[in-house]
Amino acid sequence: MKKILLPSIALACTLGSATAHADVNYQIKITNAAQHLAEVSIDFPAAKGNTLDVQMPIWRTGRYEVLNLGKNVRQFKATNSKGQPLTFAKTDKGTWQVKTKAGEAVKVSYEVYANALGERTQHIDDTHAYLDASGILMYAAPFRSQAITVKLDTPTNWVSRSGMDKGNCDHCFVAPNYDVLIDSPIETGEHEFHQFEVDGRSIELAIWGRGNYDGKKMAEDLKKIVIETKKTLGEFPFKKRYLFIVHATDGAGGATEHLNSTVIQKPRWTYFPRKEYLGFLKTAAHEFVHTWNVKAYRPKEMVPYEYQKENYTRLLWIAEGNTSYLEELVTLRAGIQTRDEFLDDLSKALLAYEHQPGRFQQSAAESSFDSWIDAGGERARNASVNIYSKGMLLGNAIDIEVRRQTNGAKGLEHVHQYLYAHHTVDKGGFGEADVRTALKSVTGNDWSDWWAMYVDGIGEIPFPELLKNVGLKYIIEAGKDDEQKEEWFTGLRTREAGDFPLVTEVERDSPAWKAGIVAGDTLIAANGLRLTNKDLNDRLWLMQQTPMKLSVFRRDELKELAFVPAKQVKGKAKVKALDDANDQQKALNSKWLGVEWPSKPAADKTKDAEKIAK
Incomplete structure (x- = not known):
């Protein structure tokens, strides 16, 4: 018993010490959960100068869009250490400037309205609170790098969880700085909870909301994803724990990656049948891959994050689009989806790409830069490309081409392993030249012309040739029983x-x-x-x-x-095997996908798919 308890006591003492000496202290009190209201108070240490700018970010990480998060703040107040009121003025949409004296500590408090579940910034109701710091906790730039404590006052029987380390109470957390706090959302409330370990790390799953999911099965499949992603990208970027937060909602959907956790939202009745559940697992894989690609290493223009303005970069097609491609590989190699399902999704992506005239109007690099000013609407398909879909297809193209150049020995994952080894956030992130260097390091060849054609330019990605290299072709295949072989295209x-x-x-x-x-x-x-x-x-x-x-x-x-x-x-888009695929193409295909070229009859493959589905 002593062997079990002593490490826990030591940990509690360590965290208690961190709390006692923290420089910035946050308190969040859920005042009226049903009405989505909370009170926040922040203790800042003494600052230099006669003013202190206290700010709410105007966007949150993982969503490249100005959200004006300060709009939910009311009843802002500021006092000194003696409780005396300090004057302040709101100077822009996210800044409150407090008049103070040099060497004087400042305490601010305000009410926040938290009812933006779909934005994944903050949401409070009578069953839980989801608290992303970007939408609820202000900061002051002089203290951004200082240690932080967070204490919550919640309804009885709520449990609080986060990727952050626990503090010295049930609803307390500690972080080394605001950047960790803002990337470690808190989920507090009533949850279904599961936990498992992978290579000494605790992987946790907290599910809020009722729905047609099987939490135990979900945890088992997430474990497969965690194991396979580590095989693909290398050692875990997080040291202790990772938290999957799942929201079974009444309509909101989407997901956001964080430093040591993710939040995934899906309508409560859409975790079944298999197609819907597979979509959830792919989303989970996408967000977990982000733990490396974006959180551990990311474009240098986003290091550090600038919370009060847009962070422009020409590389979001890698940050998001490559992640969309890697989610497909991870779920395939983990046995979550079948080879046929992988190719079916590729078929759909190629069909959508064929009907995206914007690919001749905007490059992947331009799309990345313009993500902050995404036009959307009726013109989007005709005038632009999407960092997710175009970046996914570019990731696929790079993967096959790297495999071809290295006789199957290397792929896109090795390019990302290079970026992880050489361009982590603490080293300043990566630029465009660094990615080309990574490609050259992996293949031994220069990629400047390729980059100019397909990343900076609007050249048509040569998928017929690329797919042929791995024994495949893309076609529109008419159904065998269709009497009508053609249809109108409008x-x-x-x-x-x-x-x-x-x-x-x-x-x-x-x-x-x-x-x-x-x-x-x-x-x-x-x-x-x-x-x-x-x-x-x-x-x-x-x-x-x-x-x-x-x-x-x-x-x-x-x-x-x-x-x-x-x-x-009239038919279905399909990526299928060449009738005359040779051994070299089949071998390269197996190296690319990480699964063997099928040798079983179609009936047996169907049985395998049904087995996976069960």
């Missing part, structure tokens, strides 16, 4: 608006584009016959007449447009 995307289809997007240079159809048009009829949203393409096909006379409402006026849809193969 270039239209619509949604239901009352009784008629409303145009939401028109693909550049598509038949709809050439006909003059624009987003916002309501489609009424083709050749005098009424159109409905559900059977739009089928009705157009049955007419078999071109050009068609398309009737649309635009600005409440009826217009008649000549519309000439194009024929295309």
Whole structure:
């Protein structure tokens, strides 16, 4: 018993000491959980000068968007160590300037409204509180590097968890500085909890909210992901613990990576069937990969984070897009998804890429820089690319090309291992030249021309050639039982608006584009016959007449447009094996994916997939 208790006592004493000598102390009191309200007080030590700027970040890490988080603050007050009020002025959307005296400690307090679950910045209700420091805890730049304590006052029976170290009470945490605090959200409330160990690290799972999930199964699958990611990227960046926070919600969805934890949100009834659950596990893999790619090493323009302004970089396609690709590899190699499922997702990505005219308008590097000013809306597909989807495909392309150049010995993971070894955050992160150096170190070849063509430029990624190297091809395959082998391609995307289809997007240079159809048009009829949203393409096909006379409402006026849809193969996008794939291609394929080229009949492969599903 003594052997078990003594280390715990020593740890408690150590953390108690850290608390006693901390320089910045935070207290969070949940005052009205049902109304999403809390009171925050912060004790800052004495500062130099006659003013102290106390700030709430305007964005949070992991989401490259200005969120104006100070909007949720009310009743801001400031006092000195004697409790005497200090004057202050709000000088911008995230800054409160307190008038003080040199050498005088400052205490600030304020009420915060926390009801932004989907933003993953802060959310309080009668069952839990999710507290990301960026949305609830202010800081003062002179003390950003100082040690921190956080103490929570919560409803009875709530349990508080975080990736931070525990302090000297059940609801206390300690951090070496504000940067660790802001990257270590706190989840407090009522949870289902699971824990397991991998290589001496405690991996924890806290689930908030009821839903159709199996927590025990979830923990088992997360363990596979943790083990496989370590095999892929190297030693764990965290020293003690990692916390998976899962929110089973009534609609909010998404996920955010943090230094030693992640939060994953998914509607409560979407953890089943397998397709939905697999999506959850891929998200979990994505966020866990981020523990290396972004948290351990990231673009140098984001080191350190600047919380009061945008952090522009041309490398988010690596930070986010490569992570999206690595999530696919990790789940495949861990046995979470099958080889066929991996290739099916690649097929969908290539199909979406084919119908992204913006790839000829904006490069991956430009998209990274412009993520802070993402245009979105009807023009996004025609005028831009996405750091996630384009970065994923570039990661795939780099992986295959590195495998080709090294006869299968190395891949994209080795490029990331190089960045992890040479360009961690404490070394200043990595720049564009550093990534090219990593590629050269791994392959022995110069990648400058490739980079200029596909990263800085808008060259078409040569997927037919790349896939051929690994014994595959991308096709649109008609179903065996389809009587109709072709269908119309219109270039239209619509949604239901009352009784008629409303145009939401028109693909550049598509038949709809050439006909003059624009987003916002309501489609009424083709050749005098009424159109409905559900059977739009089928009705157009049955007419078999071109050009068609398309009737649309635009600005409440009826217009008649000549519309000439194009024929295309009716079928499913597929990445499949070449009929004549040779041994060299098959071997390279196995090195690339980390799983053997299939040799079983299709029926046996189906049974394997069903086994994994169970």
